[in-house]
Amino acid sequence: MKPKDTFILVVNPIAGGQDKANLTQQVKDFTARQEVSLIEYETTGEADEEAIKKLFDEHNPQRILVAGGDGTIKMVAEALEDKDVIIGVLPSGSANGLSVDLNLPKTIEDNLAIACKGDYVEMDMVDINGKKSLHLSDLGVNAALIKNYESGRVRGKLGYALQIINTLTDLDDPFWITIEANGKKTTSEARMVVIANTNKYGTGVTINPIGKFNDGKFEIIILKSLDIITIGKILAGNIPVDDNEDVEIISTEEALIVTDKPVSFQIDGEFYGEEDRLRVKILHRQLKVAVPAKPENIT
Structure with missing residues (x-):
């Protein structure tokens, strides 16, 4: 008899402020119909990477299904960065930026088909002071927004909307930044600096x-x-970034970013304190992620 495929389902129970019981049951039903053996793991915020590594070594799964936001996907990707496995994204966080860039559909049913049976792409990762980023990291205003969101009581999109108002009301003064990249040094005053893989x-x-x-x-x-x-x-997306003369974009493989004072910093939607020095480098095609079809931004 042909052995069943094995998948691991990683669920972040607090991502997006939504109960995951219905989603988990849908995953169970779908994988059962596909004759896939499903191993479930619910994150706790303590030693999750080690637990996921152990599950991978025990079960050698073909795919890891991740039900959570960008931070949960990042955590799983870091745990399995040296493993040959496809990550299937089941977006269920407050802000699911990576799923937007991957052109994933809105419904659980459609996402399940892609996560479990879809094609895949090989994504780059970005190393920032030894930490990994899949999506978007930044210094300044947005990181302060995420800090406020994490300390607030309201989750989901409403929570973000409320904290945008609070963050802009209490906006810090601009900071000065020096960037060394591509053999050049750039110095500028800034409100926000984004390190973007997507x-x-x-x-x-x-x-x-x-x-x-x-x-x-x-x-x-x-x-x-x-x-x-x-x-x-x-x-809010009302002004295109590339149409603004006060926005500068640098494309590079590695960089050193230094600020004149510690500034709020986030990676893939999770606040990481304040930083004044970031050493950044690209990790080319480090991760396999399930997609509906090859997106336009694939080279």
């Missing part, structure tokens, strides 16, 4: 119009000394 935030805002997630490069987007209204419009 194009869009989960809200659909295109922050990196030139990026391709497997071209062996990442982009640094500098949002300079903009006023509060302009920043709000950019974060």
Whole structure:
């Protein structure tokens, strides 16, 4: 008898502020129909990477299904970065930016078909001070927004909307940044600096119009000394980034980013404290991710 495939389902129970019981049951039903053996794991926030590595070594799965937001996907990707396995994304976080860039559908049913049986692409990862990023990381305003969101009580899109107002109301002064990349040094005042492997935030805002997630490069987007209204419009997607003279984009394989003071910093939707020095490099085609078809930004 042909052996069954084995998948691991990683569920973040608090991602997006939504109960995952219905999603988990749908995954069970779908994989049962496909005669796939399903191993379930629910994250706790403690030693999750080690637990996932252990499950992988025990079961040698063909695919890892991830039900959560960008931060959960990042955690799984870090745990399995040296493993030959396809990650199937079941977006269920507050902001699912990677799923937007991968052109994943809206419904659980359609996403299950892709996560379990779809084609895959090989994605780059970005190493930032030894930490890995799949999607978008940044210094400044958006990282402060994520810090406020994580400390707030309201989850989901409403929680983000409320914290945008709070963050812009209490906006810090601009900071100065020096970037060494491509043999050049750039110094500028900034409100926000994005390290981008992909194009869009989960809200659909295109922050990196030139990026391709497997071209062996990442982009640094500098949002300079903009006023509060302009920043709000950019974060809301009402002003294209590439049409603004106060935005500069640098495409590179590695960079050193230094600020004149510690600045709020986030990776893939998770706040990582304040930083004043980031050493960044690309990790080319490190990860297999299930997709409906080859996206346009594949080289």
